[in-house]
Amino acid sequence: MKKIVSSIFLVFVCLNTYSQTVDPLDKFIGTWRWVNGNDTMVIFLKKETMVEVHNIVVLKGYNKYIKNGVVQQSTFPSNFNSNNSFNDTYFNLTNRDDSNLNKVSGIIGDYQNNKSVSLTLNYISATAINFIVTPMSGFHVNGIPGPIKLPSDIILIKQ
């Protein structure tokens, strides 16, 4: 009986420790790709601290969107190296909904329309995430009227 209680206690401690150390952002780290015919969306996410915004830990990322075989926008630097510090990344995602740790969101540039749009990534499994972009309230300085040029509600596969 004593052994059983000890085992249960040990499992509880382990689980508790695990839940404290595993960051919900971690499962989004890496390269993700969506391909549909000649259309491709690639994003690369890495966890870093944003010193300029209260030292919060975010997923910093680059993205590249190809439509009909033509690059529509790419924020990957020419000398991209995943090991370098991402000082000039073009979107930063965080978990903004405490009740759903499988969701990260933030802003991404719809550069073809010169404006910011809201980006949400929903974790589906270790190999798949859902990529959704939506318009945002308020002014879009220099924004070009028209529908968002980035694809939305697509499934990206872990590379």
Add this chain to the structure above:
Amino acid sequence: MCKTIIKYIIYTNVIIAFFICNFSCRKLDKSTELESINKFNAIEAKEWWYGVFKKSTEYSTIDENATNVRMIKKMTKLNNIQFSNNRMPIWSKAISYSVGKFECVEFPLAYGHKVTIIDGEKNLTTEQKYKLVDTKLEKVVLIKQPNGKIEVRIVSILPKYAYALDMNFDISNNQTNYIDPTFKGIIQVRKWSETIIHTKEIVNNKVVKIIKDKLQKTNNKDALSRDATDATCPEGQNCPNGGYWQSFFTHVCENNNYSSGDVVVVVGCLHSSLNTYVCDYWQCNSEGDDDEDEDETPIDCTTNVLPYEECMCAYYDLNYCSDNGDDGNDDDNDNDDPCATANDLKSDTLKNTQAIKNLRDSAVNGKTETSHFYVKDASGDFNDVSHINGKYDVLGIDFPIPPGIGFDGLWHNHFDKAGALNMYSSGDMVSLMALFTNGNMTNSNDFFLGLTTQLDDSYLLTIEDTAKFRLYTNRFPGLDPVNMINNQDKLDLAMVYVYKIKSGVSKDENEKRMAQYLNNENTGLKLMKADLNQNKFSKIDYDKDLNKITITPCN
């Protein structure tokens, strides 16, 4: 369904402009349609120039304190020649474009006396500096506002030598509506009177320096300005009243023929040596033949060369704007009472009941974000001069930054939709900073950014402390689209993730969080809340110690 379609058509196609409205909304709609058919073009611009502008006081008014005027006068006096203020657009080389509902026509601008001040570039030879003078572009832009009013702005585009060299001394690919992404140099915007609105150094689409134009304030020549030839310029050392000493190369190009009247137009200059100066210019008809087509024939001429080195106090800062320009971002008027703006607004807003009613109705029952633009008239009343609509059932308003246009306020709405905010968004905040930095606030101390939410609550943001707001704005530099998006990204993280100002949160909580953000981040902004009639405003302050807000009604 039918109603929805009609709403859609109205909201997505009509941007109404009117000035001190005596017109009905129906009339405005029609006039806007007519304007959209008759796009402002070079012909209309020229007709307005000679029919209206040349007869106006504005045309003949010159700012004696403007740096360019002061420098030309100084050097014409030194060289014992008569000062000329003759300037004329080169009508045959027009470029037309639109920025939102602002229609612009750009012409090269010819000067009787053209001044060029080269800042820095210390390693250049005098010949190389002359090449820069040749390469510089002078433009005049006629900007037709949605209400039909036309503003005149002069734009100088002076490249850095390295960029000019890369471009083989031809930077004509740069226009007022398009700056080459690799451009490096100075862009200055002035009124027709030559009063400087702003002077910015641009590097690869980023504003890296804004030059505070205090050169014209050098009343005490011995203390603040002296000839470099008279004494070695103490480069980099502090000036008595701020700034630091720097040597400027100043050059005035004179065309004797053009100086005597609108006869000859200089379009470019070539220098063969320090003392011999050759201009290419085009012979034009005299002013009396304005309505006839010009017979432009290139001929050669020799004019005077007036190079000059001067040691002056320079005032530089990022996002540091002119005290004398239109931006009104004057630190001297800090700590304004936000209630003064709110009190001015409340009575005037009632005059525009229909506009505000429409905006509120659109927020609560509609599906379109709308923004109204306000301009103060001579009596100090805020007037609703135009409005712009977002797309039907799409959050957000796409908002171009108008070049050289000043406003006194914007009032917009957030309508009810999933993800919509009942508080100011990061996009609103970035826009406020962009209008400030770009000189679109006629007077930053009186400027307001209004918001009516889907819950029919109305808020105002006003600049309570300009110096603080400038420092806050400096944290988000750059007005190009990429920088604006990146800045909004950082701002959004702070507002949404750190301060939790987000959709799905009660209005009371978001009010508190917004006030907390404005206070803790030293924004210099004040949040105010209006009653349902927009007739009574209260200041919302955040008490850090008690972690709560205090609401103080304006008297």
